[in-house]
Structure formats: C-alpha cells, structure tokens
Amino acid sequence: MAKEKKNKLKIKEIPKKAKSFIKALPNKTKVFIKNLPDNSKKFIKNFPHNTKVFVKNNPMFTFFVISNLINSILLRAFTVKNYASISPILADAAFILIIASFSYLFKPKNRFKYLITWEIILTLVCLINSMYYSNYVSFTSFSLIATSVQIFGVGDALENVVEIKDFCYIWGPIIFFYLNYSLKKRGHFNNFENEKRKTKFAQALAAGVIILVCFLLTVTGTDISRLYKQWNREYVVMKFGIYIYQANDLVASLKPQISPLFGYDAAAKEFRDYYKKYPSEESDNKYTDVFKGKNVIVIHAESIQNFLLDTEINGTEIAPNLKKLASEGLYFSNFYAQESVGTSSDSEFTFNTSLLPASSGTVFVSYWDREYVTIPKLLKGNNYYTFSMHANKPNFWNREVMHKKLGYDKFYSYTNDFEIKDEDILGLGLNDKSFFSQATDKIKKINNKHDNWYGVLIMLTNHTPFTALDGQETLDLTYKHKKVNEETGTEEEVVNDYLTDTILGNYFETAHYADAAIGEFVDKLDKEGLLDNTVLVIYGDHDAKIKRSEYDYYYNYDPETDSKLDEDDPKYDEFTKYDYELNRKVPFIIWTKDHKYQKEIKDVMGMYDILPTLGNMLGIHSDYALGHDMFNTDDHFVVFPNGSWITNKMYYDNQNGEGILLKEGDIISSDYIEKYTARAEQEVTVSNDIIVHDLIKKTRESEEIKGENK
Ligand code: GP9
Numbered sequence: 001m002a003k004e005k006k007n008k009l010k011i012k013e014i015p016k017k018a019k020s021f022i023k024a025l026p027n028k029t030k031v032f033i034k035n036l037p038d039n040s041k042k043f044i045k046n047f048p049h050n051t052k053v054f055v056k057n058n059p060m061f062t063f064f065v066i067s068n069l070i071n072s073i074l075l076r077a078f079t080v081k082n083y084a085s086i087s088p089i090l091a092d093a094a095f096i097l098i099i100a101s102f103s104y105l106f107k108p109k110n111r112f113k114y115l116i117t118w119e120i121i122l123t124l125v126c127l128i129n130s131m132y133y134s135n136y137v138s139f140t141s142f143s144l145i146a147t148s149v150q151i152f153g154v155g156d157a158l159e160n161v162v163e164i165k166d167f168c169y170i171w172g173p174i175i176f177f178y179l180n181y182s183l184k185k186r187g188h189f190n191n192f193e194n195e196k197r198k199t200k201f202a203q204a205l206a207a208g209v210i211i212l213v214c215f216l217l218t219v220t221g222t223d224i225s226r227l228y229k230q231w232n233r234e235y236v237v238m239k240f241g242i243y244i245y246q247a248n249d250l251v252a253s254l255k256p257q258i259s260p261l262f263g264y265d266a267a268a269k270e271f272r273d274y275y276k277k278y279p280s281e282e283s284d285n286k287y288t289d290v291f292k293g294k295n296v297i298v299i300h301a302e303s304i305q306n307f308l309l310d311t312e313i314n315g316t317e318i319a320p321n322l323k324k325l326a327s328e329g330l331y332f333s334n335f336y337a338q339e340s341v342g343t344s345s346d347s348e349f350t351f352n353t354s355l356l357p358a359s360s361g362t363v364f365v366s367y368w369d370r371e372y373v374t375i376p377k378l379l380k381g382n383n384y385y386t387f388s389m390h391a392n393k394p395n396f397w398n399r400e401v402m403h404k405k406l407g408y409d410k411f412y413s414y415t416n417d418f419e420i421k422d423e424d425i426l427g428l429g430l431n432d433k434s435f436f437s438q439a440t441d442k443i444k445k446i447n448n449k450h451d452n453w454y455g456v457l458i459m460l461t462n463h464t465p466f467t468a469l470d471g472q473e474t475l476d477l478t479y480k481h482k483k484v485n486e487e488t489g490t491e492e493e494v495v496n497d498y499l500t501d502t503i504l505g506n507y508f509e510t511a512h513y514a515d516a517a518i519g520e521f522v523d524k525l526d527k528e529g530l531l532d533n534t535v536l537v538i539y540g541d542h543d544a545k546i547k548r549s550e551y552d553y554y555y556n557y558d559p560e561t562d563s564k565l566d567e568d569d570p571k572y573d574e575f576t577k578y579d580y581e582l583n584r585k586v587p588f589i590i591w592t593k594d595h596k597y598q599k600e601i602k603d604v605m606g607m608y609d610i611l612p613t614l615g616n617m618l619g620i621h622s623d624y625a626l627g628h629d630m631f632n633t634d635d636h637f638v639v640f641p642n643g644s645w646i647t648n649k650m651y652y653d654n655q656n657g658e659g660i661l662l663k664e665g666d667i668i669s670s671d672y673i674e675k676y677t678a679r680a681e682q683e684v685t686v687s688n689d690i691i692v693h694d695l696i697k698k699t700r701e702s703e704e705i706k707g708e709n710k
C-alpha cells in the first residue's frame with residue numbers, strides 16, 4: 001500500500017539576521033577581546049594554564065561536571081536532536097556545577113561518596129529517559145512510578161523495551177569508580193587536608209550561578225510557562241536540559257498532593273472564562289436523539305489503527321470485519337485517540353468525559369477521586385443499566401476503583417467474572433474470542449433484566465508485544481517473487497521472510513485475530529437477537545506504539561536483499577515522523593443493524609468529540625465537554641495532550657514548532673497557526689485544571705450554595 005506524502009512546511013527557519021551574525025562572530029570576538037581592560041585580558045591569557053592547574057587539583061569535580069554534561073548532550077543527540085543548542089547546555093552545566101559545588105562542604109576523602117551518588121542518579125536519569133523515549137517518544141516522569149508496572153509491565157519483552165544505546169551513559173560511574181581508586185592509590189587526597197573548603201564551595205557555586213544567569217537570559221515567558229505546565233515535555237528538555245526537566249518533573253509529580261492547595265483561584269477563573277466564551281452547547285441536527293432508548297455496546301479495540309482497514313498481506317485483508325462494519329455504518333476515518341502516558345485508561349477517560357488526560361500522571365491512578373461528567377452517569381439519568389467488561393485483573397489501571405467513579409453499575413473483570421481455561425489464554429490473558437463469547441452470555445442476562453443498557457467491552461489480545469499468536473500464524477507474512485537462478489538460468493519462486501517475526505508482522509497477526517473476534521461477536525449477538533435494538537460503537541483506543549523504523553522497513557522493502565532499501569536509493573521513500581504521526585489514527589465506527597448509514601466522515605475528529613457526537617444521538621449532554629458534535633461544527637480541531645494539534649488543513653507539532661499541510665497546494669497564514677496553538681494550550685490547561693482542582697465538583701457545590709441563598 002502506498003503511503004500518502006505530505007508537503008512539509010518548515011515554520012521555524014533561521015532568519016537572515018542570525019545567519020550574518022554567526023558569520024561575523026569570530027571577527028567580533030577578536031575586536032571585543034582587544035578592547036577589554038588589561039586585567040580581563042590577563043585573565044583570558046592565563047585561562048588555559050589556570051584551567052590545567054584546577055583540573056589537576058580537582059579531578060573528581062572536573063570529571064563529575066564533564067561526564068554528566070556529555071551524557072546530557074548525548075541524550076539530546078539520541079532523542080530531540082538539539083545537542084548543539086546553547087540553552088540546554090548552559091542549563092545542564094549550571095545544574096551540575098551547583099550540585100557539584102556542595103561536594104566541597106565534605107572532606108576530600110568523603111567527597112567521592114557524595115559525587116558518586118549524584119553521578120549514579122544523573123546517569124539513571126539519562127538511561128531511563130533514553131529507554132522511555134525509544135518507546136514512547138517522550139520523557140519520563142516521577143508520576144509514573146505509581147503506574148510503572150503498567151508502563152513497562154504489560155507483556156513487553158525486555159529486548160523490545162531496551163536498546164543498546166540506552167546503556168551508553170554508564171561509562172560515567174564506571175570511570176568515576178576507577179578514578180577514585182587510582183587517586184587513592186596515588187595518595188591524592190592527603191594533599192588537601194588543609195584546603196579552604198568553604199571558599200572552594202563558594203567559588204564553584206558562584207560559577208554555577210553565573211552560568212545559570214547566562215541561561216536565564218535566554219529564557220522567555222513562554223518557556224517559563226511551559227516549564228510550569230510540563231506537558232510539552234520534549235520542548236522543556238530542548239530548552240532546559242534533562243536535569244532541570246527531571247527536577248521540575250519531581251515537583252510537578254507531587255502536584256496531585258500539593259497543587260490543589262495552590263493556584264486554585266487562577267484555575268477556577270480560567271475555567272469560568274473558558275466555558276463562558278465556549279459553552280458546550282446542545283446540538284440540534286438530523287442525528288439528535290436518533291438512538292434515544294437504544295441499547296449500546298461499545299468495543300474498545302485495543303491498539304487497532306485505522307490503516308489496518310486498508311491493508312492486505314498477500315491478498316488477505318487484515319481487518320475485513322471492521323472494514324465491513326465501517327462501510328455499512330457511520331465511519332469516522334480521520335479519528336485520533338488523544339491518549340497520554342495512561343494509554344488505554346486515558347482513552348477510556350477521554351471517551352467517557354470529553355476531557356483530555358492529565359498533564360502529569362494518569363487520571364485513573366492519580367485523580368480517580370475527582371468528579372467527572374461521564375457517558376454512563378448521563379445514561380443512568382435516562383434509566384440505563386451501565387456496565388464494563390475486561391478480561392484482565394481488575395486493579396490494572398486502577399479500573400476497579402475508577403470504573404465505579406465513571407458511573408458503571410458493574411465492572412465484570414478477569415478475576416471475578418470470566419472463566420479462564422488454560423487453552424483460552426493468549427498474550428496478556430483471556431483471548432478476545434472467548435472473552436466476547438462469555439460476554440454475550442452475560443449481556444443476554446442483562447438484556448432480560450433491564451429495559452435499557454449500555455456496556456463497554458475492553459479487548460486485550462491485540463496488545464504489545466503482539467506475540468500472542470506465536471506458532472499459530474494466520475497470515476502469510478512472507479514476500480514471494482520470481483528470480484532467475486544464476487546457476488541454472490531458470491526462473492524460480494523465491495520466498496523471503498519479509499514481515500515474518502517482525503513486530504509489525506506480529507501486530508498484523510494479532511490485529512487480524514482481534515478483527516476475527518469482533519466478527520464472531522457480531523454474529524453471535526445477532527443470533528441471540530441482541531442487535532435488534534442496539535447501537536454498536538467501535539473505537540481503536542490508541543496506536544500500537546510500534547517504532548517508526550518498522551514502518552520504514554515495511555514501506556521500503558527491497559525483495560532483492562530481503563532488507564530495507566538503502567537510504568541513497570532513488571526508490572527509497574522515508575516514512576517520516578509526519579507520516580508516522582498521521583498514521584497513528586484509529587478507527588471510530590457507529591453501526592446499527594437496522595439502518596445502514598454507509599457514510600464516511602473525513603473531517604478530523606478526536607476521542608473527546610465522541611461524547612458530544614454520540615451523546616447527541618443518545619439524547620445526553622455534558623456541559624463540560626471540550627470536544628464537539630461532529631455534525632454541528634465546521635471547525636474541526638483535535639489537540640493532543642502535548643499541545644500538538646491537527647485540523648483538516650494541517651498537523652502542527654508543538655514540540656518543535658513545525659508542521660505540515662495536509663492538502664497539496666493549500667495555504668495557511670501564521671495567524672492560523674497562532675490561533676490553533678493558543679486554542680490547543682487553552683484546552684489542555686482547562687482540562688488539566690478541571691482534573692487537578694476538581695473544578696466540576698467545586699462549581700456545582702458553589703452553584704448549590706448560591707441556589708440555597710436565593
Ligand atoms: C490492560 C489493557 C492494556 O488491561 O487495557 O492497557 P494499555 O497497555 O493499552 O494501556
């Protein structure tokens with residue numbers, strides 16, 4: 001399948017002025033030095049010698065500073081790529097110097113213990129962030145410690161999580177141990193018994209502070225605001241370096257405990273102003289109430305991406321059932337999940353509330369105790385019985401607690417409600433086919449008992465690392481082609497491995513299985529007469545988080561060599577980071593048995609648009625929805641939790657201030673970018689304020705008090 005190419009628009013280019021400034025720099029420096037007073041000239045002249053003496057007398061301090069600075073630069077080189085940028089180098093250097101300065105408060109012999117502890121901590125910061133970035137294209141957070149089992153523990157094989165380059169930072173502590181050993185052996189520490197420790201501390205601290213001031217001169221108001229909000233993590237690292245980012249993250253991660261105590265007034269004001277200006281209006285269109293009184297089955301399709309619906313492997317469609325449902329129902333083909341680090345749980349949250357995930361930590365784990373307006377709660381107002389089903393442990397993502405909070409009357413889970421036969425275990429737990437089959441029996445009982453019901457079924461088999469079907473391949477992932485045998489001169493069929501045993505190939509297989517499970521489920525529901533008064537809703541919960549290199553190989557495969565085309569090859573067409581971002585879209589389908597809508601909606605849509613869109617059809621409404629009814633707006637816009645956004649015209653990457661136009665020949669102004677970037681920032685902020693400060697509950701309480709006082 002050919003991938004779409006978009007015309008890239010570089011928004012940030014080096015202005016001409018800056019270019020000529022850089023060119024004139026060496027000359028300007030010479031003139032500057034010539035005009036300096038004599039003692040400054042002397043300082044510069046003696047600088048190399050003094051540095052040599054300093055390094056000789058302070059080898060551990062020097063090593064500590066240099067090794068950690070190199071590691072931070074390396075990390076940025078491997079991740080955000082701005083390794084030569086001055087600002088983060090200054091910030092990292094200031095941070096390291098300030099930390100190192102305190103070592104002079106210790107006696108020379110004890111200094112090592114202090115510095116090696118920090119050396120290990122800072123090395124771990126680089127190592128863990130490197131690992132995290134390889135997998136999630138973002139930087140890690142202390143707030144994830146509570147959910148770390150979910151982050152790395154969901155069946156990911158270690159080799160899929162870790163890359164060799166992640167360990168390149170450990171040279172620091174290793175050499176540091178050796179340095180200490182050899183200095184001790186040479187009696188180095190005995191020479192410094194009488195050193196003036198406080199003076200040295202003050203000098204080192206002063207050096208750190210001076211560099212910090214130089215760094216602060218480069219900082220703008222926007223930078224400070226982004227550091228404070230911390231949701232544009234890549235940007236924060238690119239500007240403030242990895243160490244300040246992580247230190248700031250530590251503070252931000254304590255927010256669930258401390259932040260409701262701070263900033264409430266400003267948050268409440270922003271919240272009031274926002275909804276005054278952009279009230280979440282009830283829509284009135286041809287879809288209003290069309291499903292009022294109908295039962296609803298929502299399928300949370302784990303890691304199902306939209307491109308699967310158009311992908312065939314050796315003539316076999318990967319997702320024929322989803323494709324069929326999409327072609328018969330309302331199919332939103334430019335639909336994006338808006339998840340953050342909480343993956344499945346974030347999508348569940350946004351689906352249910354039309355709010356965005358928390359900027360720090362996850363709502364399910366850190367902010368489960370706040371009040372939210374949700375689809376199940378609203379439907380309960382219309383006398384629906386509401387339930388959720390998932391064949392995993394109930395405490396995963398804290399669902400046991402959070403599903404109650406979201407308003408489900410009952411959460412059917414692995415441990416309590418599903419029969420798990422050994423032969424039905426696949427990947428993370430019960431396979432999707434058995435899950436759906438057992439779920440149908442439960443839904444039958446629910447249907448007999450309740451007039452109206454709403455249920456969400458969370459799938460599981462198509463989950464990273466997608467090895468659930470090992471040894472029982474369902475798709476032919478090889479590449480077959482004809483080749484002339486050089487010895488015999490005859491044409492022979494050659495079978496290459498191609499996608500066999502690749503992560504993307506495994507993904508195709510488990511996704512194909514998941515699709516078949518959905519097909520069987522729909523058939524079984526139909527046989528049981530459960531589709532007659534039912535709306536079927538299907539959403540992909542997020543992309544499969546498969547690395548870009550896998551797609552690059554898939555789309556640039558060279559059968560001659562059974563490997564990726566050389567990047568210099570004229571046929572090579574890189575799967576760019578924009579191709580990757582746009583390809584992350586997932587399907588969203590609304591389907592009923594009795595009415596074939598056969599309608600594809602191509603406008604961009606986000607997970608937060610579901611409540612307003614589906615809600616309008618079901619006759620429910622949330623006053624706090626951040627999304628919009630897709631059939632009631634022309635201004636289609638989706639913000640991602642990191643502040644990047646997409647409209648029908650462009651995708652904008654807020655991390656590096658670049659974007660691409662989605663239609664060849666389209667023109668947009670810088671006002672357009674400014675307008676939507678501001679909107680993105682506002683939506684992320686208001687949503688996070690609602691979550692952190694429990695603003696829905698507080699607003700309702702204050703309205704009640706006002707009502708009582710009237
Ligand atoms: C776990 C399942 C997967 O129960 O929902 O969660 P994810 O790893 O996708 O967040």
Ligand code: MN
Pocket residue numbers: 302303343344345541542
């Ligand atoms: Mn998921």
